[in-house]
Amino acid sequence: MSQQTVIERVDVQGAAVYIGDRDDGTSEYSTNGERIMGWLCDGWRYRFNALRSRRYIINSDRTHHPLSTNPDERSVKTMRVECSWIAAMPAMVIQSPERVENTQWFSAIARRKTNLAHHRRMGRLPSFISRKHNDQTFACWHNKGANANYHQVNRNHGIVEVKGQNPKEHREHGTRFTIRIHIRVSQPIRDYTAIRVNWTRRTLSFTNTPLPLQHEPTGRKLGIDVGVAHAATQSDGIMLDLPKHKLDRIDREIRRRQKAMNRKAQASGKSRKQYVKDGVSKRYQHEREQVRQLYAKKKRIITDLYQKYTTHLVKTCDMIAVEALRTANMTRRCKPKPDPQHEGAYLPNGQSAKRKLNRSMLEASPSTLRAMLEYKTTLTPDCTLIEVNPAYTSQTCNQCKHTAAANRESQAVFHCQNCGHMENADINAARNILEAGLKHLRSTDGASHEPTTQDMPPASRGRHAVVSCKPQHLV
Template sequence: MSQKVVLERVTLDGAKPFIGYTDQHDPCSEKLYANTGSQAMEWLCNAWRYRFNQLRSNRCKYGKDKTLIPIGGTLDTRSVSQSRKECSWLTAVPSLILESPTRIERVEWFTSVKRRKTLLSKRLKPGRMPRFKSYKRDGQHFICWYNGGRNAVYRQVNRNHGIITITGQNPKGYSQAGEPLRYRILLHVRVSQPIREYTAIQVDWTNRTVVFNNIPLPIRRKPTGKAIGIDRGCAHAAADSNGRFMDLPKNRLKAIDREIRKRQKSQARRVKTAGYFSEKEYANSGRTSRAYWKTRLEITKLHAKSKRILDDVYQKYTTQLVRDNDLIVLENLRLANMSRRNKPVPDPLHEGRYLHNGQAAKRGLNRSLRQASMGRLSSMLAYKTKLADGVGMILVNPAYTSQTCSQCGYVAKENRESQAVFICKKCSYKTNADVNAAKNILKRGLDTLAITSENLWGADGTPVEQGRKTIGNATRESVAVS
């Protein structure tokens, strides 16, 4: 993964960067310069966002008469050099910062379009199209290419600290008297490990972090010849076929969730008191209070804290799984369907009324599903199995895995007496329900592997193609059920 470090402070060296005029439309007005690192960072963030929104304004959407119209109302086809001439405060911005939005905007737009097509094909909500970058919504950030050392050069100062140097130059005649044209913005960062080769840096001035975009390191491991099945759930975040459980720190997460909901209630009261129907309408009205934005920032920080806790737990767990096993089998769950609202049940005796459909209880289950964040486990395993040599991951059909006895194969709804207890009505096998499901998941994965092996080697055991193909190290000879 990319390396994230903490941005401690920003200093300036050389000339003071020219950031425009007091009146941007009057070149005869007083010139402005960045005297502090904070001013320089805000200037670079604003310039990057301005250039990004220029490019985004050229995207089109379908209007009411089914014709394509620019999403910003008008097209802005100016190049970087034209923008520098017309906007004086962009003239001294480093070129590798103003050039980076071109690729970033293109990738973000077409990725979103592809995602929407995929979700529509699965009859799911496609989500909204990418929007313009906003200071309040997206924060202050910018990206600078490294480009073989042309800019954003990092050097180590000591064991835990380093400096990233962003260089630029004021146009001729725009520097203060007696100062050179070139300036340097020094980003002092705190690191915990050596910085690997990178292609760009992403500076988040709002959260005071810097991300180095580089290739993730491979996971070091030795072949074990073991396979494992994983059952995901709410009571236990993960249960494996060996009888082990992985649980989230639920008390910490519930405490954070209570704080979030408490602040959301206060936000709802502010919206209702102001006479608006939705928080979005209130936020765009221009009549919001300082307390509203302060509470909104607190909610954002609490959500980020909860995400960091989940990431830490899942990162450690998935890394250990990849190191200990050659084959990992998961259920191919459709998480969006699991959290979908229950269908309303019309009352046949009273028109316009509805019968109880269990949505109140489903709301609590949906909250638990969001807190468990089961999709995070599969996504982490997906990229970690690619980083580790000789590890494979298989997704299997989850149907009836919780109702099937892992010993005799008998399928019945009555086998699962409760969330945790599984007792087979045929052979009286008793175990934890999640562990039983994990064993069934592993068995389906091995059956899938056996079918794949037959297709690769043929029914008589002779290879169909030259060379032995494996899923990781998990051939039918090498896999052992751990």
């Protein structure tokens, strides 16, 4: 976890920073904050890619396939001597790629093993960092105050100082320098172990552990059903909706700018792919950046809503039961239907109708809501999170337990064909989820905080905390 802040400006105190040799062999120095931040990002990326070049993939026949044909085995000391643009790089910056790259690589290996065990796509292994396609970024260890020290200036502003020194051969403009990153903060900064700067987005993140939420036992137990029409529906009848008017306005602006981008590509007489490959105009770049910012704004609105909602739930509930939904499975493409009468042709498979549902499901992002509840309940011992099997929760009557697809008359209406019970379908499902969670809680006797898993298996198999709402005679 981390605390993210906004970078306002960067300046340099002390000596002019030696950033390497020019093509003619003369030394280059700079005190420009923009230039120095780009230099730090380039040096960090160079060291990261050198470490990544040593990796290899084990093929099915157990042979090693290296990622690079020319792996870089140089140490930091050797690289400082051979590469002038790294000579003055602060030690806590140039050493950080080793751990970051190592963690990223082996996390991907573990994730691929988990996906394979759950019969999912393994996913790609991480590759090299590209200056063109990836954000400019670097990390710096705090190391108990050795570097990247934060100083509070006033209530909403602070300064992070990254210190370094020029090599002995290049000290005609001074020895020690301090890179001062001025940031805007919205809350007190907790103890941290490192900082991560994203210079492309002008953000600085402090790597630290989130504080546990203040929770007073209330005895309240809640079931939550997530969906598209309502982002979350509680078993007590309360519903959480996304701010559709804001999101729709952003979507209209995104579509308008994307149409402008298409017009510029068509005016060039090339395909859009070729136009982007050959180099786009400045106006096209501006429109593309605006679209990226609009998507980021849309994500921030949803994340902010979920953060406030989940914090409220953890503070006021002793037990929360949610569905173990797999968004990837729910948004999977429909299987094609070949036309038996026409070779090479296909019959309608419903993908066009499902496209809007997939888009709405990905926008609501139920996995984000569950992930927030997971880490917040883990930090709060008095609040338990239980994930239950979502199978038949929307078809089972909460009163008589009769299960039938005909019970769900529409998205909003639930009408039991057995007992005649009628209520909102999402509320009925949330109450079924609560009952399944209470059933599981009774089986554990409430002895401890119920552990949650990051990757839940499919509903049809697995021995994890998954409880079916389907009656026993239908199992």
